[in-house]
Amino acid sequence: MSFYGLVDGSDASLKSYLNNLSGVDQVGAEARAAMLATRSIKTTSKRWAIDTAITMVDLTTLEGADTPGKVKALCTKAVRPDPTRGRPWI
Numbered sequence: 001m002s003f004y005g006l007v008d009g010s011d012a013s014l015k016s017y018l019n020n021l022s023g024v025d026q027v028g029a030e031a032r033a034a035m036l037a038t039r040s041i042k043t044t045s046k047r048w049a050i051d052t053a054i055t056m057v058d059l060t061t062l063e064g065a066d067t068p069g070k071v072k073a074l075c076t077k078a079v080r081p082d083p084t085r086g087r088p089w090i
Helices: 011-019 026-038 043-055 068-079
Strands: none
Touching: none
8 A cells, every 4th residue: 555655654654755755954943933923823824723723623522421411511612612602603
């Protein structure tokens, strides 16, 4: 099996691929991190990121003892994860 022509799925081919990668430019990486740390993120972008993260929250239970009330609460949370918002998400 070939994954993007880079490795065949074995540990040996993955190690070989990783060992052939060029090193990280430490100075460049630190400069980029410093630049990103000073950037301000627009409010709309922050809202979008938070909304996206909230929609990815796992709403399942692992205990297997779901009651109709728990299922209803999970469904309500899925439709409106943030009850302070005025509109449902879906």
